[in-house]
């Protein structure tokens with residue numbers, strides 16, 4: 001039978017993983033897909049780089065649109081990244097009747113509704129397993145494996161770069177900058193690494209998973225985002241004293257009032273498996289009403305792990321190419337005419353536990369004032385720790401773990417606490433999730 005022909009736009013880290021694994025596992029891939037999968041054309045801004053990757057038997061073009069329109073190509077693989085020209089390229093490929101496989105979560109989080117609509121209208125597939133949690137088949141799990149369930153929440157370590165940075169800082173004492181530099185050298189980081197560090201990349205991914213889990217349109221603008229750049233080593237150490245690890249989590253949760261969608265550094269009990277996910281590894285916890293909690297673990301970035309997901313999508317698309325478009329697995333797990341408009345909740349409506357760190361002057365009554373303010377805002381304290389007074393500054397740290405409280409109440413209490421003249425500097429507020 002005739003091979004499926006692919007065209008690749010962008011010949012960087014992910015594309016190299018795709019090409020190398022396709023070559024190495026060609027025979028098994030063909031046995032699984034039922035047809036051979038062959039690279040017909042690649043676009044590259046540097047011809048020599050493309051030649052080194054695909055050899056001489058493959059057509060190389062400078063213009064990405066030549067890939068989108070290539071008459072021989074059945075599936076295009078978009079591994080350029082960024083919003084433009086990726087968006088125009090993908091829409092052009094769809095308009096030309098090509099199926100698309102992309103690793104680009106930024107593109108889909110911002111323009112996914114438009115892209116999936118165009119694909120639906122044209123009867124082609126846009127597959128994106130590589131876009132979320134790299135090599136972990138979590139999109140397939142959400143869309144197919146868990147499709148019997150009413151999903152309650154998802155919480156995941158879904159950015160390899162930041163998990164790598166946090167791990168190297170904690171275990172090896174590396175500086176933030178040194179750890180980021182190595183993550184970039186290993187091909188984990190985004191072209192603009194502030195997307196990793198500031199939580200934007202994780203927000204792109206949790207936004208996509210939120211849509212798949214709850215059957216709602218993709219709504220990146222509703223995400224509350226906080227990265228790890230302001231996280232202090234002091235708070236990582238105090239969290240450990242309470243038996244918690246701090247991880248950058250993407251969280252989406254169905255509540256009676258609407259959907260929470262947030263990314264922030266989070267305290268997790270150290271006994272949880274997910275608290276022990278280190279380095280570039282990612283892990284996604286999904287809670288379904290029927291199945292309970294399930295955990296998906298694996299490499300969240302890197303050439304071959306990400307290539308593994310791109311190729312899984314290529315095999316899936318190859319299998320469905322002969323199937324009736326009306327009966328394919330829907331892009332966002334729910335049928336396009338069955339998406340709901342459940343409200344997306346602001347961060348102020350979130351209810352969870354909080355970690356607060358205050359720097360205070362060692363004077364009588366300081367603790368009483370703080371606990372009174374917390375009580376006035378309906379915030380009850382679960383545990384508290386006070387460090388020894390620093391002889392020079394006469395200051396001490398008070399660390400408070402609260403019971404479940406409302407974010408807006410915690411913010412109001414923090415404002416009042418900050419105004420006390422015994423409280424100096426900022427109050428650090430981190431969220432705690434038991435994930436049980």
Ligand SMILES: NC(=O)C1=CN([C@@H]2O[C@H](COP(=O)(O)OP(=O)(O)OC[C@H]3O[C@@H](n4cnc5c(N)ncnc54)[C@H](O)[C@@H]3O)[C@@H](O)[C@H]2O)C=CC1
Pocket residue numbers: 009010011012013014015044045064078079080081082084085103104105106130131134187188189190191300301302303306
């Ligand atoms: N590196 C990783 O571990 C992972 C990356 N991804 C995603 O995969 C995509 C690609 O990432 P990488 O391979 O790491 O990036 P990369 O920077 O290594 O490769 C990008 C390639 O696209 C080309 N390119 C970029 N802009 C272009 C343009 N305007 N016109 C033509 N060519 C252009 C570049 O020359 C380069 O060959 C991104 O969307 C990224 O978020 C997803 C999962 C993991």
Ligand SMILES: N[C@@H](CC=O)C(=O)O
Pocket residue numbers: 131133134158159160161162188189190196201300301302
């Ligand atoms: N920059 C991303 C790459 C994979 O999506 C990450 O570090 O996780």
Ligand code: NA
Pocket residue numbers: 129130131132133134135136137138139309
């Ligand atoms: Na994946």
